[in-house]
Amino acid sequence: MTQLLEKYPAEIEKILDKYPPDRKRSAVLPLLYIAQKEYGYCTPDAIREVAGIVGVEPTEVESVVGFYTLFYDHPVGEHVVQICNDLPCALRGSEQFLDHACKKLGLDKHKVEHGGQTTTDGSVTLESVVCLGACDKAPMMQIDLEYFERLSNEDFDRIIEEMLAKSNHG
């Protein structure tokens, strides 16, 4: 189980270099980012490998994955769409925007609000999240951590369609 090490030796070394040699555990978060980028989510194998690299038990790495919302311990869609539905956004209509997004993607709003839901074709995971720090430009969303601001329902349709068209060709 050294797939990540074999594929990204330089990146991993650079990450480990940022921390004192006896504090390798600090590299858990950055290593999990690499794992997630590679496999789409933090797979059990990847978790074991990360644990091996930093020298802790896999269960400890697993507990870290479970703690942070940007790490997934289950497969998610090819694209992760996060709509901010916090107070300042809600005052600017993010609730209705979320309703529209759920409808457009054929998802259940309750599930989207409670941990997120993925489209049946596995292309998109939609999540309702708290503050993303773009409150004056609500409604807004992040797609794979890229910001999209001041959105209308039509904007959402267009952005999603373009994104899906691109990934189908790529």
Added chain:
Amino acid sequence: MKTVRSMVLVSNDPLSQARGAQAVYQRLEQEIAARGLTDEISLMTVDDVGRHDTVPMVIVYPEAVIYGPVKPDDVAMLVEEHLYKGRIASGLLAPARELTGRIAWLSARKGTLPAEQRIVLERAGLIDPESIEDYIIHDGYVALGKVLTQMKPTDVIAELEQSGLQGRGGAGFPTGLKWKFVSKAPGDRKYVICNADESEPGTFKDRLVLEGDPHTILEAMTIAAYAVGASEGYIYVRGEYVLAQQRLKKAIEQARALNLLGENIFGSAFSFDIHVHAGAGAYICGEETALIESIEGKRGEPRSRPPYPTTHGLWGKPTLVNNVETLANITAIIRNGAAWFRKFGTPKSPGTKVYTILGNVNVTGLIEVPMGITLREVIAIYGKGMKNGSSLSLAQTGGSSGSIIPASLQDTPMDFESFGKAGVSLGSGALLICDDTTCVVDLAKVLLNFFRNESCGKCTPCRIGTERAYQILANICEGTGTRNDLAQLTMLADSLTALSNCGLGQTAATPIRDMFKHFSGEVDAHIQLKVCPAGVCSMSGRRL
């Protein structure tokens, strides 16, 4: 090998061009060549030097001398004096920039508002954040140079203490004192951490500083490290802030390349390096001990305090943790002095504060204003009044962990002291302005929903308390709240404050308390009359 000893920049913005910048550039090229200096002097143009009163300008590095306005006929003298003989051509110096006004504004609307004074947002939006040259032109790394060549660590701390700067993360702890604690803490290794895990709902000031002026954070951290005796620094950036991470990493590489980070900075005995550590989506990691746990590669669960990070921080070593906005004040204070900084704000809360204005006002966005301005002024001047001419019914200051304040407090000066006296929190600087279409119970419900999601679950009062408080508030919004619920809510608020392990649980009680304190009439209407005065709550008769 070609060794460049001076860098000469000519301003080349449209106004400079109109005033003959091109001719100045050509003359410089000729004069430098005529003196055989072409290999030693690098000549280039810059698009915008941030001021237009004295263009075209010629700026010479590494001395950072600014000449302007320069006419083509001045060039021969300039080259002879400064570049050939190494003396400053004082007759051509640009006049020092006067500080005008006291109010800053960052956006396209800049210029239409009262005169500017930025400290924190001094450069954000005005410079190319990916260019270290641009930063240097705008007084960048001058403070670090001053600190490393002219000041002892104790001088730096004394200057900061005199400035009266208080932590801008929300608590308002005196920054100089914190630095002093770390500098006096025994330990062979010390760390400086920049808390850039901004996730307070309604707050995005730190993101704009990181994205717009990353070098100021690096420079301030390096100054801090020199003052407290640290050798390594980490910037803990929120996982969602991808652009900020990229810009910081790029800035670090640029600074390393110029030896502004790394071994023996500026040829001094002082060495320091900075790394970016990305978070991964956890509000609680903004709490400094949770943040430290997270850098250590663990779940971001807060530690019990004391001991404080100033003595037992990252890997058990003395650690200085400062918020982005706090750090963004440092270079200006060092450059201009504590007395200058005290000209802004109030005697007990000097300086400026960056606010995000949100909600039912005509203009939303980011402002930097002196400490002590009132909410009424903010709404009238910067918010351009309430939307649709409605009136202010309440405001939420400082994000979820801040306060809900009634309209009656809109004339209270917004500074740490006055707000502290009024029993409300300035917090992170989010100002959510609400008119009478906002229901305070609904607002409190949304806030508790946030806290129950973000509670890390380590301690019971917070894990259970926030969940239970949310349910009760939800019932009140559905019209099924009872008197008994109110008593329970008060009890929950008390136990959240008294028993929670960290600030998250403790401040989760604030919206409940503020609601009872300032808006008991609205709450009563929900309970007794089963009416939501704002017409927001569904009052459906459901009970969770």
